[in-house]
Amino acid sequence: MPVLLLLAALFLASLNMRPVITSVAPLLGDIQSGLGMSGMTASLLTTLPVLCMGVFAPLAVKISNRFGLERTIFGSLGLIGAATALRFFTSGPSMLIGTALLSGFGIGIAGPLLSGFIKKYFPNGSMLVSLYSASLVFGASLAAGLSVPIYEWLGQSWQKALAIWAVLAIVALICWGWIASRPVQLERRANNKLPLSNKRAWLLTLLFGMMASIFYSITAWLAPIVQSMGYSKHDAGTMLTLFTLVQIPMSFIISLLVAKFRRLPLWLVMCSLFELAGITLLLSVDAPFVSALLLGIGAGGLFPLALLLPFMETNRPEEVSSWSAMNQGGGYAVAAIGPMLIGRAVDWTGNFKLALIGLMFVIVLMIGGQLLLGMGARNKQAIPARRVQGSVRA
Numbered sequence: 001m002p003v004l005l006l007l008a009a010l011f012l013a014s015l016n017m018r019p020v021i022t023s024v025a026p027l028l029g030d031i032q033s034g035l036g037m038s039g040m041t042a043s044l045l046t047t048l049p050v051l052c053m054g055v056f057a058p059l060a061v062k063i064s065n066r067f068g069l070e071r072t073i074f075g076s077l078g079l080i081g082a083a084t085a086l087r088f089f090t091s092g093p094s095m096l097i098g099t100a101l102l103s104g105f106g107i108g109i110a111g112p113l114l115s116g117f118i119k120k121y122f123p124n125g126s127m128l129v130s131l132y133s134a135s136l137v138f139g140a141s142l143a144a145g146l147s148v149p150i151y152e153w154l155g156q157s158w159q160k161a162l163a164i165w166a167v168l169a170i171v172a173l174i175c176w177g178w179i180a181s182r183p184v185q186l187e188r189r190a191n192n193k194l195p196l197s198n199k200r201a202w203l204l205t206l207l208f209g210m211m212a213s214i215f216y217s218i219t220a221w222l223a224p225i226v227q228s229m230g231y232s233k234h235d236a237g238t239m240l241t242l243f244t245l246v247q248i249p250m251s252f253i254i255s256l257l258v259a260k261f262r263r264l265p266l267w268l269v270m271c272s273l274f275e276l277a278g279i280t281l282l283l284s285v286d287a288p289f290v291s292a293l294l295l296g297i298g299a300g301g302l303f304p305l306a307l308l309l310p311f312m313e314t315n316r317p318e319e320v321s322s323w324s325a326m327n328q329g330g331g332y333a334v335a336a337i338g339p340m341l342i343g344r345a346v347d348w349t350g351n352f353k354l355a356l357i358g359l360m361f362v363i364v365l366m367i368g369g370q371l372l373l374g375m376g377a378r379n380k381q382a383i384p385a386r387r388v389q390g391s392v393r394a
Contacts, residue, residue, distance in 0.1 A: 014131075022140040022141075023165055037093055045097065055332075060113050069321075070180045086163070089159070130254075134252060137247040205327045211331075247297075264305060
């Protein structure tokens with residue numbers, strides 16, 4: 001199969017994994033006022049897709065075993081596209097929340113399988129994890145940065161501004177339709193089960209959950225936080241765009257740093273410290289630009305490293321999918337709590353102070369887990385130096 005086709009398929013699929021979530025944040029105020037939604041209810045637009053990504057990720061391996069990796073990803077992209085398009089017809093909170101559920105199902109199935117797709121077609125190409133991660137961020141930043149201009153261009157209709165992102169799914173389906181139509185060999189191996197008895201897999205899952213909880217909490221609420229400081233909707237959207245855009249180069253930079261200097265847990269901790277600094281600034285200083293930059297650097301480094309860890313712990317595509325399904329399944333289930341708790345805290349206190357303090361606490365816990373991960377690597381030699389270097393540089 002042509003390499004360019006495979007790379008295009010990975011890029012296009014990755015673009016569709018986040019716009020259904022990040023397109024909501026810049027328009028959240030208009031959506032709330034238009035539908036009469038509380039902060040708690042509005043948080044479900046982010047919480048439910050992330051929760052579904054956690055709940056349905058463990059099913060990804062089973063569905064893939066039955067229908068094939070490529071066909072399952074194709075079907076998942078179809079679900080994401082359908083859910084996004086249905087937002088054009090939204091007239092009440094229930095339907096909008098329903099589209100969040102449907103899109104979350106599609107993302108939950110496709111997410112871990114894309115890691116297996118990379119391992120299957122590029123066995124030593126873990127550097128492509130950076131392409132995967134950067135494409136995710138690029139799709140997220142497109143939706144975050146263009147939602148407000150599109151909203152104004154389409155006559156201030158947030159329904160149209162949300163639904164237009166279905167175009168990305170249509171383009172991706174054209175590419176994946178070609179791949180999925182080819183004969184595939186279905187994998188039915190007993191060791192495709194989730195690594196539930198592996199303590200290290202549980203640690204990775206917990207770390208992924210805390211990382212994702214922080215990420216989606218910031219994605220959902222950074223724009224409203226900036227607006228609460230007295231900035232305009234455009235300024236708030238700009239800060240969210242900056243937060244997402246800076247993650248694109250960081251996805252590649254962090255992989256190169258790991259390849260050259262190794263010590264992956266150390267880079268995890270350093271990225272977490274950037275996030276801690278960004279949250280601290282939001283609490284203490286009126287400097288949202290700097291805060292968004294620091295948060296973007298931290299998140300941009302953490303996500304590709306979290307995706308890379310299953311590659312370093314396994315050898316075969318099926319194992320990568322299984323580890324990724326467990327990490328993302330349990331991790332996203334934990335992550336879904338974050339945006340919801342922030343919405344509850346805002347409803348309760350009327351401001352974001354308590355919510356930001358809670359995020360700082362989670363980051364500190366995450367740093368402790370990353371240090372524990374590093375101790376395990378040294379004691380068990382779970383991540384040999386030659387393997388890190390070979391995987392990332394390939």
